Amino acid sequence: MEQPPGHIDPRFPNHVCLLKKALYDLKQAPRAWFQRFSSFLIHLGFYCSRADTSLFVFHRQSEIIYLLLYVDDIIITGNNSSLLARFTCKLHSEFATKDLGSLSYFLGLEATPTTDGLFISQLKYLRDILTRAQLLDSKPVHTLMVVSQHLSSDGPLFSDPTLYRSLVGAFQYLTITRPDIAHAVNSVSQFLHSPTEDHFLAVKRILRYVKGTLQFGLTFRPSVALGILVAYSDADWVGCPETRRSTFGYSIYLGTNLVSWSAKKQPTVSRSSCEFEYCALALTAAELLWLMHLLRDLKVSLPRQPLLLCDNKSAIFLSSNPVSHKRAKHVELDYHFLRELVVAGKLRTQYVPSHLQVADIFTKSVPRPLFQFFRSKLHVCPNPTLSLRGGVEDPLP
Template sequence: MALASDLAPCDDLVCRFGKLGTGYGTGRLEVGSGNSGRRPVAYGSNARLHRGLYGLKQAPRAWFHRFSAFLFATGFSCSRIDSSLFVLSKGADLIYLLLYVDDIVVTSNNSVLLNAFISKLSKEFATKDMGSLIYFLGLEEHRTSSGLFISQAKYAHEILQRAKLVDSKPMSTPMVVAHHLSTDGPDFDDPSLYQSLVGSLQYLTITRLDLAHAVSAVSQYMHKPSLCHFQAVKQILRYIKGTLRYGLSFTPSSSCNILAYSDADWAGRPDTQRSISGYAIYLGDNLVSWHSKNNRLCLIQAMNPNTERLPALLSKSSGLVIFFVISR
């Protein structure tokens, strides 16, 4: 596991990045044999094959159990919102640890507490220094004078390269507002390319709220895309070409108020008469959550499509309140 320390946007906040260096072999793992509880006897050259099929099939689960057990013994608790997020609270001091397979990000407002935890972690798992946290799971971190800026410029450029649109003319909007997609039109001759590009765009919406609605619209036709749908994807990509450096900005805020917005396009899908609705939630001055998707029902459309998204919006906001209260 590699660790790197660096100062976060706030002067009293320290951030560290970790990565498991030797795979699932690090640490003491108790790996089960399989779903049936039995493992076939292996002879000769078949031994490695049987071990790969039966002996290590539970390795990811065993590794997560091993690492989380260590965190629980140290005093961490698992977040109710995200099972990969762990929180340690000691009075006014906090440590947040985010785990993704063999990558971790640790943040704390107390450098002494964090160093003590890192020292304990190093005794349990092999560690090495990798430098400052700059790139994590396709997310680029940039420090500014006012806070933290996160983008996916490199990842977006790779999508443009795959679509062969690096030299294309940029567009000013990701989608024409009055243009509603439908199932009409000739089929696109390379559906795997369509599915690959749209799947990549879905991951790009992690930092690009401006793409959420357009990507949600083209995602409805993954099973059978048409030429019209692919043209819509190309417009999104050409819009990305002109906004490659867009991302999320986080700044220190004295306000802890939660403010949520919701909207819908009123039966924007001609095929089903359903609306595509979405919401955006702010914690203080920072955007922390957003979503865009098809409404499940069309019976409410005659009244107001926003009413269907209200329970999900309230649920998400309540989750943020719970997480904030636990953190405090």
């Protein structure tokens, strides 16, 4: 810090203000705050997760506390109420914090306890998006995209690209609780630089779909298979007619609950469906490894190896066959770490029929019955508490 030009004290030209507390306007503020907060937690016996630095865990014998930090928003949970109360008192004495009670709203996510678990949605956030687009009273549709629809850059440009980018950016945050829209959002996100009228029509269709599923969100329930990781990996080879690039997606379950998913377009062109399915398996395996490290920090034991499901038998064979042949010579070497995991027994690969491939919903637009089936498998459903109270019915039976 230094004195600003025109306001330099002639008696003490080298004096500056003594910074006693990090200020929000300084770029060093987030790092200084995190260092201060994490030092306090580590002093109390917490340790920082190596998989996620915003997660802190306290573990002593059978007692455990999880603390999740996002800037100055904090979620705390544990298995001992008296221990939680003592820790909360120490937190209040050290920082000017406010206890908001049971988790109900966090970073735009609405958490609603149910009779058998937890329901997470973004109803208020979704209503704000529809209001901004002036489609709050629009007619709902059953699916996000027309079957086999592929957007292209041809056509007249959209008159308000700022609105387009704003809505698509809002969609990306909405996918936190709505994995069913991930593929459609991924498709419209590829034309932010120069959207056309057709692209905006695709955005309006997404809005009309979520208008009809306002009360939908993610459901989490206790599972007897806790600690078992199952992943579905799928790829749509050469899905983009312009760039000839493919789209891959995965969905990962912990027990019966969906915990991770993705829909992404590959950065390069693949020569065969086997190659790209194999690459998709490797990328899914990387996410599985991260989740395994995270579960280890959470003190959740895995009774068996994670299971990776794919509907391409050639890719599964390639993952377990160490022989190099012409179909695999050109594949990037870093993708072959999947073979090492399979050989070491840290991961299992298995075939799954295409009609049961849940990750299919992240790679392409599918017919309505199949889309609704996959959506139910993702545990995206209406708020069960509204049904118990006789709330709003689903307008899309």
